[in-house]
Amino acid sequence: MSIMLGNTLYSMTNEWLAGQYDLGSLIDEVGKRGLGPGIEIIGFQSLRGFPNRVSDEEIKTLRDAIDRNGLVPTSLASNADIALRADQWMDADRSVEYMRPQIELAERLGFPVVRTQIGLTPEVLEKVEPIAAKAGVKLGMEVHAPEGPNTPKVIATREAYDRIGSEYLGFVPDFSSCMRAIPVGMLDKLRRDGLSEAGIESLKRAWEAPGAPFQRYGRFAAECGELGEPELPVGFARLVFTMFGRENLEDWRDVLPQVVHIHGKFYDVDDDLTSPSIDYESIMKVFSELDRTVSMSSEWEGHAYLDADEESAFDMVAKHHAMCSRFLGEGGVARV
Incomplete structure (x- = not known):
């Protein structure tokens, strides 16, 4: 089938932290530059008081900005935060209650997917699945460096998914898992x-x-x-060693049936529309085997080592869209 391109506001972390935009104007800039149609937000980054104390005004600001720019909500990125306390890990019941308002807010905001994290154990996933099913929201466990589709923690999650057997549990591949060079x-x-x-x-x-x-x-x-x-x-x-993974990109095929969203992680795009650090041509070949349309957020993380005045996140995302379109071909990009 095809991939619907889009953007996560996490790409614009430098611009956001520099105070260059508020939430509405940041989404407007994404829309003006044609960096949709998909739009993903990071709950704890984008929404003050997330998830329990987000004001009606902020919710309206977000939804109005998405609507007026003709964007499509794709994923609300949640946090597991199992190490909030220094003296002990969050137990299963507390993890469930920590995730509940994040899932319920995603439903209220109109996001079909909640990005979850590897810290959620199989026990938590089994308990939180009914909450997601009731909300009609799919939970996408992010497979991010240094993990990969076949590393032990992800295998344990895959086995839990097989046991639970729910359409509301899936994966969000992050291409940081399978890099070919340090940026x-x-x-x-x-x-x-x-x-x-x-x-x-x-x-x-x-x-x-x-x-x-x-x-x-x-x-x-x-x-x-x-x-x-x-x-x-x-x-x-x-x-x-934690951000740039060395897993085999061909292994993504093992989770394709359960992919609910994609993080198109990238750090660099050359003028010839290739990425020196991630083999996008090969990755796009693998994901072109999807049997349905899936959304992908361009996720530029060069802000980990570059300042806002060194590189424009908007320009980088535009180049990433062009690169992915090149490798997917006309029929491989979903039009909305």
């Missing part, structure tokens, strides 16, 4: 923070090596100690 922008930031070229080469070797993410980071950090690298960039480089 140049991240390497440049580490250089600016003082990491030497020897340190950069050490980082690349560790990232490309087999093993668990923090094992690879540990080897890198130990080598940097021997090289005398400064602590700041070595510490920041932890993100390389």
Whole structure:
């Protein structure tokens, strides 16, 4: 079938934090630039008082902005926040009650999908599924680096889904799981923070090596100690091992039947409409095998290491749309 392109407001984190837009004007800018039709928001980022104390005025602002720009609500990103307390994990019953208002607000706002996180255990998923079913909202577990479709925690979730057997439980693939290179922008930031070229080469070797993410980071950090690298960039480089996954992109086929939304994570798009860090041509081939239309949010996360004056998120999302359209072809992009 096809993919409906769109955008998550998370892409515009720098512009949002800089106070350049309020919620209505940010959505207006997305609409003006043609970065829809899909629109995704991050509950705790976009809505003051989320999820229990969002005012009627803010709800109206959001819905009016979506409507006047002809956009289509695709996903409301929730948080599991199982480590809110430093002394203990959130238990199953508390997790259910933490998720309940987020799901119910998604129904009120007209979002068909709630992005959930890997912190929700199979026990919580079984208890929260009736809430989602009552609201008519699908829960999409985000499969994000360093996880992948076949890592242990995701396998456990897949097994829980098979046992529960509900159409309201699915996945949100995030392409950070299967990257082919560390983004140049991240390497440049580490250089600016003082990491030497020897340190950069050490980082690349560790990232490309087999093993668990923090094992690879540990080897890198130990080598940097021997090289005398400064602590700041070595510490920041932890993100390389948690944000940029090395899973096999072909494994996405294993979860295609349960995909309810997609995070088109990206960091860079060249002038020839390819991404040096993520093999979008191959990924789009896999997702073109979907048997139905699924929405995808362009999710630029270069703001993790770039400031708003270094790169426009709006321009990056436009380039991402152009790249995805190139690889999907005319028939592979849904028109609304």
